[in-house]
Amino acid sequence: MRSMYPRIRTIVLLAALYSLPLFTKDPYVMHLSNMAMIYAILSLSLNVLTGFTGQFSVGHAAFYGIGAYASALLTTKLGAPIWVGFIAAGVVAAAAGAVLGIPSLRLRGLYLAVTTLGFGEIVYQLIVNWVSLTNGPRGLIGVPAPVIFGRMLDTYDSYYYLSATLLVATIFVVTRIYYSRVGRAMLAIRENELAAEAMGINSTYYKVMAFVVAAFFAGVAGALYAHEIRFISPESFVSQESITILCMMVVGGVGSIAGSVLGAFVLTFAPEYLRAVGDLRLVLYGATIVLMVTYAPHGLGGTITSLEHRLTHGRRPKLKAGGDGTTAAGV
Amino acid sequence: MLLQQVIQGLAIGSVYGLLALGYVLMWQAWGVMDFARGDGAMVGAFYLLIFSQFKGLNIVLAFILAVGASALTGFVVERIAYRPILGGRDINRLIATIGVGMFTRNLYRVMFGADPFPFPSVFGDNPIHVGKLIIVPQNLWITAIGFGLAYLLRLFLAKSWMGKAMRATAQDRETAALMGIKVKNSMTFTFVLATVIGGIAGMLIAPLYFVMADMGALMGIKGYASAVLGGLDSMSGAMVGGLILGLAENLAGGFISSGYQTAIAFLIMILVLIFRPQGIMGRRQ
Amino acid sequence: MKAYARVAVVAGLLLAMISVGTAMGAAPVKIGIVGPLSGGAAMVGDTLVKGAALAIKHLNETGGIHGRQLTYVSEDDEQNPAKSVSAVNRLVFQHKVDAVVGTVNSSCQLACQEVTQRAQVPHVTPIASNPKVTRVGNKWVFRLQASDAQQCTAIIDYAVNVLKLKKLALMYQSDDYGTGGKDVIVPYLQEKYGMKLIASEPFNPDAKDMSAQILKIKNAGADGLVMWTMYQQGALIARQAKQLALQVPLMGGGGLTNPKLIELAGDAAYGLLNTQTFFPDPKGASPEAAAFIGAYQKEYGVLPDSNAAMSYDAMMILGLSMRKAGADVNKAKVRDAMADTKGHRGVTGVIDIDEYGDANREILIIGIDNKGAYEVIWPKR
Numbered sequence: 001m002r003s004m005y006p007r008i009r010t011i012v013l014l015a016a017l018y019s020l021p022l023f024t025k026d027p028y029v030m031h032l033s034n035m036a037m038i039y040a041i042l043s044l045s046l047n048v049l050t051g052f053t054g055q056f057s058v059g060h061a062a063f064y065g066i067g068a069y070a071s072a073l074l075t076t077k078l079g080a081p082i083w084v085g086f087i088a089a090g091v092v093a094a095a096a097g098a099v100l101g102i103p104s105l106r107l108r109g110l111y112l113a114v115t116t117l118g119f120g121e122i123v124y125q126l127i128v129n130w131v132s133l134t135n136g137p138r139g140l141i142g143v144p145a146p147v148i149f150g151r152m153l154d155t156y157d158s159y160y161y162l163s164a165t166l167l168v169a170t171i172f173v174v175t176r177i178y179y180s181r182v183g184r185a186m187l188a189i190r191e192n193e194l195a196a197e198a199m200g201i202n203s204t205y206y207k208v209m210a211f212v213v214a215a216f217f218a219g220v221a222g223a224l225y226a227h228e229i230r231f232i233s234p235e236s237f238v239s240q241e242s243i244t245i246l247c248m249m250v251v252g253g254v255g256s257i258a259g260s261v262l263g264a265f266v267l268t269f270a271p272e273y274l275r276a277v278g279d280l281r282l283v284l285y286g287a288t289i290v291l292m293v294t295y296a297p298h299g300l301g302g303t304i305t306s307l308e309h310r311l312t313h314g315r316r317p318k319l320k321a322g323g324d325g326t327t328a329a330g331v
Numbered sequence: 332m333l334l335q336q337v338i339q340g341l342a343i344g345s346v347y348g349l350l351a352l353g354y355v356l357m358w359q360a361w362g363v364m365d366f367a368r369g370d371g372a373m374v375g376a377f378y379l380l381i382f383s384q385f386k387g388l389n390i391v392l393a394f395i396l397a398v399g400a401s402a403l404t405g406f407v408v409e410r411i412a413y414r415p416i417l418g419g420r421d422i423n424r425l426i427a428t429i430g431v432g433m434f435t436r437n438l439y440r441v442m443f444g445a446d447p448f449p450f451p452s453v454f455g456d457n458p459i460h461v462g463k464l465i466i467v468p469q470n471l472w473i474t475a476i477g478f479g480l481a482y483l484l485r486l487f488l489a490k491s492w493m494g495k496a497m498r499a500t501a502q503d504r505e506t507a508a509l510m511g512i513k514v515k516n517s518m519t520f521t522f523v524l525a526t527v528i529g530g531i532a533g534m535l536i537a538p539l540y541f542v543m544a545d546m547g548a549l550m551g552i553k554g555y556a557s558a559v560l561g562g563l564d565s566m567s568g569a570m571v572g573g574l575i576l577g578l579a580e581n582l583a584g585g586f587i588s589s590g591y592q593t594a595i596a597f598l599i600m601i602l603v604l605i606f607r608p609q610g611i612m613g614r615r616q
Numbered sequence: 617m618k619a620y621a622r623v624a625v626v627a628g629l630l631l632a633m634i635s636v637g638t639a640m641g642a643a644p645v646k647i648g649i650v651g652p653l654s655g656g657a658a659m660v661g662d663t664l665v666k667g668a669a670l671a672i673k674h675l676n677e678t679g680g681i682h683g684r685q686l687t688y689v690s691e692d693d694e695q696n697p698a699k700s701v702s703a704v705n706r707l708v709f710q711h712k713v714d715a716v717v718g719t720v721n722s723s724c725q726l727a728c729q730e731v732t733q734r735a736q737v738p739h740v741t742p743i744a745s746n747p748k749v750t751r752v753g754n755k756w757v758f759r760l761q762a763s764d765a766q767q768c769t770a771i772i773d774y775a776v777n778v779l780k781l782k783k784l785a786l787m788y789q790s791d792d793y794g795t796g797g798k799d800v801i802v803p804y805l806q807e808k809y810g811m812k813l814i815a816s817e818p819f820n821p822d823a824k825d826m827s828a829q830i831l832k833i834k835n836a837g838a839d840g841l842v843m844w845t846m847y848q849q850g851a852l853i854a855r856q857a858k859q860l861a862l863q864v865p866l867m868g869g870g871g872l873t874n875p876k877l878i879e880l881a882g883d884a885a886y887g888l889l890n891t892q893t894f895f896p897d898p899k900g901a902s903p904e905a906a907a908f909i910g911a912y913q914k915e916y917g918v919l920p921d922s923n924a925a926m927s928y929d930a931m932m933i934l935g936l937s938m939r940k941a942g943a944d945v946n947k948a949k950v951r952d953a954m955a956d957t958k959g960h961r962g963v964t965g966v967i968d969i970d971e972y973g974d975a976n977r978e979i980l981i982i983g984i985d986n987k988g989a990y991e992v993i994w995p996k997r
Contacts, residue, residue, distance in 0.1 A: 027731075028705040035698060050422065103601060106608045109421070110364045114559040115604060117552065118597030125594035128790050129818070137791045138799075139697075139723050141752060156705075229698055230730060233723040233792065236697055239552070243429055250426040272702065275692065279441045279654050286434030293423040293430070294415045332835045335860075339827035437654070445658040447848050449880045458859050467859055540824040540852065541880055545656055549822050584828025590790060590818045592828065 005312055017164050021157045030156035032268060034228050037163040038221050040264035041170045043248040044257065045217035048174060050246075051255035052183060053210040054190030055104055056113040059120030060245045062100075063093040063215040065127055065237030067222025069134055072143045072232050082146040086223045093219025094212045096123075101211030105204055108193075120242050127234045139233025143226050159228055166224055167261070170217055175257055177213065186210060251292045252299045259301020266300065335464055336585040337578065342470035344577020346536050349477040350554025351561065351569035352484065353529040358563045359488070360501045360521035361413070363424045367432035368529050369551015373544065375401045375530020376537040377439060380448055390453055397534060398527055405526025409519055417518070432548070440544035447541035456538075473535050477573075480528060481566040488566075497521050560600050562613020571612060576600065644687040645680070645938060645945055647672065647931070648707030650700065650718035650728065653692035656822070660720045660923055664742060665690050667927030668717050670908075670915055675935040682943035686935065689713065693724050700724035704731040714945050715739070715934055717927070722746030722792040729757045738951045740934050742926035745870075746796045750972040758954055758973040760930040760964070764793075767869045767891040768800040768844075770979040774889070774994055775840055775867060776809050783814040785838035785864075787829055787853060789845040790818040797844030797869060814838050821849065826856050834862045846871040850888075851880035858884035865889065873922050878988045889983045889993060893964040894925035900992055908963040922964070929962035933969075936960070 020033065046060050070092040071085030080088070103115050127134050134140070145154035146162060153159045177183045185206050188196040197203050226232050244267070252263020270288070274281040296303050350372060357365040378400040383393035412431045416424055454468045488494040496517045499507040508514045532554075533547070540546060553576060561572025576596055583595035603611065649668050651661030672686045680686055689711045693700035700719055707713045708731060715738040719725050725744035732739035733754045740758040741749060747763045775781045786801060788794035798816065805811045815836045817829035830853070833841060841864050843853055850872045857866065865887065872890040896919050898906040908928060912920040920928075933954060941949035957969040965977035981994035 026709055028702065028709050031702055031705050035702070056422070056425075103605050106605055110358075110563070111559055111604055111608055111610075113364065113425075114556055115601050118556065118601050121597050122594040125591055129588070129590035129594075131795070137723070137795045138746065138748065139726065139792070141726060141748065225698075229701060229727060231697065231723075231727045233697055233726075235695070235721075235723050235791075247426060247429065250422055254420070254422055272706075278692070279437075279658070281692075282437035282654055283434055283441060286430045286432070286437060289430030290412050290427050290434065293419070293427045294412075297416065297419050297423055332831060335831055336828060339825070339831065339860075343825040343827075440654070440658065445656060446876055447851075447880060449882070458861075465860055541848070543848075545822070546824075550824070581825075581828045585832050589829050589832070592823075593820060 014168070017168070018161070021160050025157045027156045030160055031228075032272060034156060034159055034163045034224075036265045036268035037167045038225050038228070039245065039248055039268055040167055040261040041221040041224070042218055042245045043252060043260040043264045044170050044174050045214045045221070046245055046249045047255065047257065047260050048177065048186075048217075049210050049214040050249065051260075052178065052186040052190065053207060055207065055210060056109060057116040057214075058113050058239070058242050058246060059100070059116035059118070059123075060214075060218055061237045061239065061241035062116075062120040062123035063097060063218035064222040064225070064241065064245075065123060065234070066096050066215075067093045067219025068226040068232050068237070069127060069140075069222070070219065071223035072140050072226040073133070075144050075227075076140060076142060082144065082148075082227065085227075086220060089219040089223035089226075090216040091219070093222065094216040097211040097213075097215025098208060100215070101208035104207050104211060117239065117242075120239050124234060124237060124239070127237065134234075137234055139231060140226075141231055143230045143232060145230065146227050156228075163224060163228070166220060170220075171257060171261070174217075178257065182206065182209070247289055250299060251289065253301030253303075254299065256299060256301025256305070258304060259299045262300045262304070332585075336581050338464060338466060340578035340581030341474065341574055342467065342577070343581065344557075344574035345470070345474035345477045345570065346532070346539075346550070346573070347553045347557040347576050348561075348570035348573025349473060349480070349532040349535065350529065350550055351558035351573050352477070352480055352566060353525045353532070354555055354558035355561075355563055355566055355569045356484065356521060356525040356528065358558070360497050360518055360525075361417075361424075362501065363421070363428065364555065365525075366425070366428040366551070366555070367408075367435065368525070369547030369549075369554060370432045370435040371401070371405070371526050371529035371547070372533030372536075372550065373439065373542075373547035374404055374435060374533070375527075376450070376533035376542045376546065377443065378530065379534040379537065380450060380542045384448070384450070394534065398530065401527050401530030402523050405523040406519065408526070409522040413522060414515070414519075432551075436544055436548060443544060445544060447543035447546075450537040450542050452538035454538075467539075469535075469538055476531075476535060477570050478567070480531075481570050484528075485566045493517070493520065556597065556600055560603060560610055562610025564614055565610070565612040568610060568612030572610065575603075575611070642684045644685045646711060646713040647686060647688040647934070648704070648711055648713035648716045648718075649688055649690040650693055650703045650707060650716060651690070651720050652695040652724075653690065655695050657695050657720055660743065661692070663921055663924040664718060664720060664927045666912075666916055667742070667920065667924035668931040670912055670924075671928045671931030671935065673915075674911070675932070681935070681938045681945060684943060684945075688717075693719050693721075693728065695721045695724060697723050697727035700728040701731060704728040708732065708735045708737055713737070714947065715938070715950065717742065717930055717934065720744060720923075722749060722796065725749050726752070729754055732756050736947055738934065738937075738947060738954060740930045740954070742930040743923055746792050747800070750974050755973075756951060758930075758933075758969060758975075760926045760933070760967075760975045762870065762891070762893050762977070762979055763974055764796045764844075764869065765800050766976070766979055768797055769804055770891045770981065771842065771867050771869065771889070772801060772804055772809075774981050775842065775865075776805075776811070778994070779840065779865060781840035781865070782811075783837060783839045784811070785815040785817070785833040785836060785841050786813050787817050787819060787826070787833070787841065787843045787845070789821040789849060791821045793846070793871065794818065794821070794844045801842065801844075819845075819849075821845075823849070824852065826853050827860060830857050830860050830862055834860060838862075838864055840865045840867065843868045843872070847874040847877040848880070851877045851885065854881040854884040854888060870922055873982065873990070875919070875921075875990075878984055883988075885984050886986050886988065887984065889981055892922060892980045892982045893977060894920075894922040895980060895982060895990065895992055896921060896925075897990060902961075902963075902965070904961050905963045925963045929960075929964050929967065929975075932962060933957055933960055933967070933975075 067089035071089040074080040075085045248263040253259030353368045378397035382396045459466045496512045500517045557573035561568030579599045580596040584592040651664040653661045691703035693703045720743045722744040742760045745761045815833045868890045937953035940953040960967040967975045983993045
């Protein structure tokens with residue numbers, strides 16, 4: 001029974017994810033779902049950096065933007081096929097991640113946070129000012145829709161399957177990292193870097209690697225965004241976007257994979273439902289975030305894990321809490 | 332030209348430094364990088380606007396009332412949003428401050444609209460001409476008050492019993508409690524102090540850059556960067572960090588490229604941090 | 617027999633009531649309004665909705681669309697391109713609107729007009745001024761705002777021909793509005809007058825301290841400063857230019873027009889010139905504009921700005937085109953009727969819609985006098 005549960009859960013969730021467009025093709029809902037899945041990939045990738053390795057980042061939108069521009073430029077200006085654009089988006093962003101990873105070797109905590117914030121600002125200004133490459137604030141028009149197996153994904157519901165597939169792939173890879181030797185090394189560094197070093201873990205390598213992996217997926221998310229919305233401009237990659245991604249990860253649960261996805265969906269759809277209250281929407285959004293971290297410190301992921309645990313084991317699990325220890329609240 | 336750019340850089344730099352003081356105080360007592368500091372400055376500026384412009388009170392009386400209102404706001408915010416997660420994880424506390432900032436900023440936008448309000452200069456609008464150089468009196472006052480506050484805060488933290496209690500609390504809450512320090516009171520006090528200092532910063536910059544709901548967000552980030560650049564355990568470091576950031580920004584804008592102004596300032600900050608991770612005036616841990 | 621007669625009368629009355637009822641309650645024509653209703657540009661979004669709502673009221677008072685009433689729903693785009701796509705999706709597919717009015721920010725406009733194009737819904741933007749909006753081959757989009765191309769050439773002509781300025785400098789905000797202006801000014805100066813800008817300085821749209829740029833311009837010896845920005849930033853530049861003793865004429869585009877600029881900048885704003893199509897003072901305004909100013913002030917208690925006027929004209933042209941298209945407001949017919957608009961006497965001038973979907977009319981140059989009031993400078997009346 002217990003061993004069957006995760007497998008059944010996975011199958012049910014996958015079926016639910018892929019069958020959504022069968023119930024509604026409403027472009028409004030489909031576009032929002034695509035955005036939620038893009039944010040889920042971003043939030044997952046940030047989790048590798050912050051949740052697994054314990055490195056703060058307030059500049060994730062930089063990698064997102066680099067990926068979006070890499071793919072959009074390759075496909076519009078050089079006419080490269082879409083799949084090349086997606087891979088290039090990941091690779092270019094990963095290279096930028098390696099560059100930002102270098103200061104991380106000497107800086108930690110808030111000093112690293114402010115560095116990533118500065119990096120985000122630098123990348124944003126590059127996008128704005130490097131007009132000959134990026135077309136500056138006017139943005140890039142006419143980013144092509146992907147063609148897969150001869151079918152053009154130019155509607156939100158057909159694009160949905162691409163988003164869903166990339167999300168599933170990201171979840172798969174991130175989960176594999178979490179349970180691998182690499183993942184354990186990252187967690188060890190998060191808990192106590194000195195002790196990890198003493199155990200023979202090369203912290204330099206893993207810290208930079210976390211940046212590279214996180215940046216890669218954020219870059220892919222950027223490409224996914226660029227080809228969905230088919231018009232990109234610098235406004236979509238401002239610092240506020242980094243903070244949105246950070247909020248999604250924390251509301252979902254730091255270190256929690258299911259939580260990252262959940263956080264992204266909730267914080268993408270909730271403001272839409274709050275449209276009815278007009279101007280007060282962002283006031284409520286701010287209040288909700290404060291309440292979430294106060295009353296659900298392990299995030300939505302943590303809450304669900306404890307519910308599930310009670311369902312399958314009949315009792316509450318012990319969640320490790322407190323201090324600086326960012327807890328892996330279930331995967 | 333160069334000298335005038337330097338003067339302008341120092342002028343905006345002392346604004347950043349003034350905002351950075353609140354960050355350092357919060358870091359020292361609470362161990363949290365408080366993203367809502369800039370919005371605290373905005374709230375202070377609005378209080379002064381309400382008392383002196385909307386209610387027509389005398390500027391000194393309005394200032395005293397605005398400081399009082401800032402303190403009260405700090406007290407309430409601390410009770411509602413900061414204290415409940417005192418023992419929580421760093422990142423949760425960081426996010427809570429982001430939530431508080433968003434809440435405050437948008438609440439004020441709903442209440443007062445998005446348009447800026449002008450604010451008359453208390454220290455006179457007319458620039459002073461020294462030879463070919465031009466100095467705006469308000470900027471001189473900001474620099475002076477900034478360094479004055481940094482000095483007073485340092486004295487307070489180093490000498491007074493309350494200041495020592497605050498530092499002890501910041502270093503080790505449990506031991507401080509064992510020593511008979513009322514830890515929670517001490518932390519509340521620091522938070523109120525940080526809110527008041529941020530509020531004063533907001534009031535001082537209001538005549539230069541107007542009062543509006545969004546004023547805190549961008550300025551706050553520059554203040555944050557200044558605090559880290561100067562070193563998070565030094566009050567004068569905060570001012571120095573601000574001055575360097577302001578100088579870098581203005582010289583970059585004047586002589587390299589105005590488009591990359593902020594980018595160059597942040598690049599310099601990152602480079603400094605790589606070679607001096609504890610900040611310019613911070614102590615190595 | 618009497619009983620039958622009574623039944624017949626009652627039934628007849630009922631039938632009449634029902635038929636009148638259905639005529640009266642014919643399904644309304646739905647307009648979707650999209651704009652930044654929160655965030656930094658919220659006040660522009662707010663005036664956009666108010667201007668369009670007033671036009672809808674006036675259209676309904678004069679018979680609606682062949683008896684059908686007009687109603688509207690508004691959605692917030694937060695000045696974010698992705699959100700603008702969501703908002704317009706919601707208008708088109710959830711609210712099933714017959715036409716869309718909005719939005720403000722050009723990046724948002726370029727992103728969200730793809731939705732209306734694909735869904736084949738007429739879309740008119742009152743405010744977005746980037747020339748590209750109407751140049752991407754989208755036949756469903758129209759623009760009321762004088763595009764940056766028209767505004768920039770008007771102010772440059774005035775600066776060079778009337779003010780006889782030789783060393784123009786430019787400051788522009790580094791977003792689509794500011795760079796859109798720069799992209800017109802630089803080649804136009806070169807091609808028409810063989811002149812180059814003496815300095816061309818961008819600044820962040822949310823920058824507070826512009827002294828680095830101002831000093832650079834002062835040092836270059838400029839004799840005139842064109843600024844392509846909105847009024848809050850314009851007020852900051854005017855004040856800081858005065859403080860740093862940059863004593864040259866300040867000029868700009870329609871984004872600068874707002875009484876708030878004078879309130880914020882004080883006497884530093886005196887003498888500032890900018891292009892405009894709508895003059896917010898009943899004295900010296902056309903009869904159409906004067907009537908609009910009165911009605912707007914009565915409805916909302918404040919004077920309208922040019923955004924409100926653009927939005928009013930946009931909705932009026934849309935409504936009149938719907939009337940031409942017929943009671944079923946067939947979307948393709950509405951589009952064609954809009955494209956055929958010629959000589960519409962709007963509150964922002966006599967408007968022709970050109971082959972791109974842009975509204976053409978005479979551009980005014982207005983200035984702030986020494987008492988802090990707007991006056992029409994050009995053309996001389």
